[in-house]
Amino acid sequence: MQDRHSQNEQTAENLPLRGIKVVEAAQGVAGPFCGRFLAALGAKVIKVERPPEGDWSRKIGPFLPGNVRSECSALYLYNNMGKESVLLDWETESGMSALETLVSSADILIEDWDRAYREEIGLTTDRFTSLNSELIEICTTPFGLTGPYSRWKSTPIVQLALGGYLYLTGNSSEEPLMLPGHQPDYLTGLNAHNAVQIALWERARSGRGQFLEMSMMENLGVLHQFTFEMETYSGVVRNRNGLQWNKVGPFASYGITTLPCDDGYVAFGASTEDQWERLCAMLGREDLLDDPEFDTRLKRSQKSDTLDSLITDWMKGKTRQEVFLEGSEKWFLPVAPVLNLNEVLRDPQFVQRNLFQPLSHPEAGEALYPTFPFAMSEIKPIVARAPLLGEHTSDVLGGLA
């Protein structure tokens, strides 16, 4: 066998999804983020977009500078890297027929048609799998296709609310806060990719495809840390604590806190007994280790304000980077600067991992694009720009005639 380490140029021919054809009718983030993984791993991803405007994310920013606004949405450009774009209106008879032709020779169909839309256009869940028994069709919707909420509308804040996350972010006495952008959709895209990989694994053995119905609300449900166990094992409802951590229940602890220093905020993540001891040593306050006021995690958590001011005093005159290096190297504490976006793009660790790669787009110009948080020894995922609206229509549909 050839030495795969010696390859310096990766093309679709030596990636794990070589030969896999994906049709993506999904819009926004969840389905497209799944398709982005498949494209990066070597699949040919044909994104079908309805005329005249295409994927709705083209209208949502933030935008890159450029004259044609619908080609400059960073949201679209990021989530559709490495795909082909075909204009096709599946709500017309001829469009649906063209989509059926495309899907009958495809391995994977990614769509996000919810129950209300399916009823509106008369689309059953076996429409495509009945044409192609090896097809893996993944349908990501906010609530799934069954159940009392299945005809409801959703947005990220609604999803975070019902999924139990909104309640946990922000100050305890104030309005709970949403996570930025489209987090429920990204988490769903990640798990949709996992679902497709699992189904491909099974298909390689059984030869059969599947219709995979994924609910965003359920995806949020499986990703909670200890929210439900605090309730079911200890009878305590987890609440939000702003910049601090839990102060009631079995997970109450001091040392997970976000505090200001000279040039911004630092996040501390100390929670174990060892880390508490090292935190005290860092602050020069080993005396606290013998103080009965601080001898349990619960007691310490309830003195969070006092302990916060000790750390804040200790950080006076220090920058985030100085605190980060001293805390990590000398005291081996989980601690990190709260970076802004420009700082993230320049962070030396991320830069060394090639986490961002420059790409040029004919309308939106040059920008850095996040790649993947994993590095693999034998596989180098493809990093390529997103398509223009309908850029590949004649190539793809012309080939069908």
Add this chain to the structure above:
Amino acid sequence: MNKSGYVEGGSLSGLRVLDLTRVWAGPLATRIFGDFGAQIIKISDPRTPVANTNGVNNKLNRNKLSLGLRLDKDSGKGIFRDLVAISDVVIENFRPRVMRNLSLAYDQLKAINHDIVMCSMPGFGMEGPYSEYPAYGTTAEAIAGVPSLIGYEPSVPMPTGIAYGDPISGLHAIGAVLASLRNRDIAGGGQFIDVALAAGPVITIGEFLVASSADSYEREVYGNKHTHQSPHGAYKAAGDDNWIAISVTNDQEWMSLRSVADDDRLSDPRFFEFEGRKQNEKLIDQVISEWVANREAVDLMNLLQNAGVPAGRVANSRQFLNDPHLAARDFFVWLDEQEFGPKQYEGQSIPGNYVDKSNWEPSHQMGQDSRYILEDILGYSDEQCHSLASEGSVAFNRELPTSDQRD
């Protein structure tokens, strides 16, 4: 799953995964493999007590076998190497130097099994200036920039409160491992995968970073405000800490909201379009706040959704666990956790051919499956097991029976 650990059905049945992960991100990843029928051998150091009274260990370690094994002892390492020879995947989330110091780095495992897929999940990655620094989900999200995009006001960032780095890292690991297994099937050969916890949350704020890199992004909105939608926020409903999230994404939804809220102050024609609503957001928020203040969040949600307005009650843990939609979809699972009794957990959100929930196994005691793994999987003799137990390399959870007590 029957007693021997063999899984009937499940898309991933036949795969064997050696799971050295601790805490959250790693066990979450291997739980997915286990739910889909892979054989998960969870390897834990017998000297570290399992904290299972808070429930998190139990939730994350369903459908896994438990082997109590000391990797710092030569005989323990030998058992691990024997397992690597017959396994598909090794997954771990120690600091980078730990596996190297144990002489169990990828190259050393590959010498035992050319096709092994090894996934490491350190805080910052295997190489680079921060590689040996500790990181948790809470600090990972900070360096990834997420709290800088949350908060009530420009100068103060807000952590997610949910240690966001962990679940993202776990989900990435699954996809990368499965892609590598597919690669192994097609081309042969294993893979080393390095998933950096701190890089995970970077990926889910990608659009902001892309725009920022072209000097084209400046955060404009704070709290729960939205650049394209108005009104948009969480409003305090009746009760102690009950809130209703409402987001109006278009003019038609505004008209629906107006008809259910029925307040003259909302009739201003300027509000019929987004710009007018955005400019008068404070007044509109005030009216909505008054309208919802004495109403139940669930009633408001039903009223608004039935009128076609995106709305959701802000669920706490208890409310989520009792959600009627999730119950109707049979999302939850109850597992009998012996000393703790039957416990309700989330099911599996990844659709497909996972092991039937009625056959799911609750988490096992440390070392509960050591004997099965050594004797039935590796073919060790009873005498070898006794000797390993006496030198402390393997924990068997309970006293090993003498040979004549067996059978």
